[in-house]
Every structure is written in C-alpha cells, then in structure tokens.
Amino acid sequence: xxxxxxxxxxxxxxxxxxxxxxxxxxxxxxxxxxxxxxxxxxxxxxxxxxxxxxxxxxxxxxxxxxxxxxxxxxxxxxxxxxxxxxxxxxxxxxxxxxx
Numbered sequence: 001x002x003x004x005x006x007x008x009x010x011x012x013x014x015x016x017x018x019x020x021x022x023x024x025x026x027x028x029x030x031x032x033x034x035x036x037x038x039x040x041x042x043x044x045x046x047x048x049x050x051x052x053x054x055x056x057x058x059x060x061x062x063x064x065x066x067x068x069x070x071x072x073x074x075x076x077x078x079x080x081x082x083x084x085x086x087x088x089x090x091x092x093x094x095x096x097x098x099x
Contacts, residue, residue, distance in 0.1 A: 007082065010077045010081065011078060014074045014078060017043055017045045018074070019043060020041035020042055022040070022041045024039075
C-alpha cells in the first residue's frame with residue numbers, strides 16, 4: 001500500500017503540472033450528429049495561474065511548487081514505483097496469494 005501512496009503522490013504532481021488536457025468549450029447538436037469544440041490544451045496548473053478566482057498568495061505558493069518540480073525526476077520516480085509494484089505483485093503471486 002505504501003508503494004501505491006508514493007506512486008499517487010508522484011502522479012498527482014505529474015498530471016496537474018505537466019499533462020495538458022483539452023476542455024470542452026461547447027457541444028452543438030446538428031440533426032443526429034453532435035459537434036464538439038475544445039479550448040486549447042492546458043495543464044491544470046496553467047488554468048489555475050490564469051484564473052481570476054484564485055488568490056495571488058495561493059498562486060505564488062503554487063508557482064514555488066512548480067519551480068521545484070522536475071518532469072524527468074517525476075517520470076523516473078513513477079517508473080520506479082511501477083516497477084516496485086510489479087515486483088511486489090509477482091512476489092505475492094509466487095507465494096500463492098492469488099492461487
């Protein structure tokens with residue numbers, strides 16, 4: 001369980017700070033078809049920084065966190081956690097956990 005918690009911690013930072021997502025702008029029905037249009041892809045971090053509804057103090061704190069992150073280290077840690085999780089799964093499987 002500790003490996004999963006560690007993995008989710010890294011994934012949270014990776015997803016929110018470095019994975020851009022396209023949000024739907026509008027959805028229009030034309031007869032039997034639906035046409036969707038999307039905003040430009042942005043990370044959750046970028047959307048918060050651009051928002052007027054978020055306080056400047058919170059934005060400054062978030063910028064400090066973002067500057068301390070390294071995408072390559074995050075990916076390396078995520079891959080290592082996945083490898084450890086797979087190793088633990090195989091070990092449990094050999095012991096008869098899933099038999």
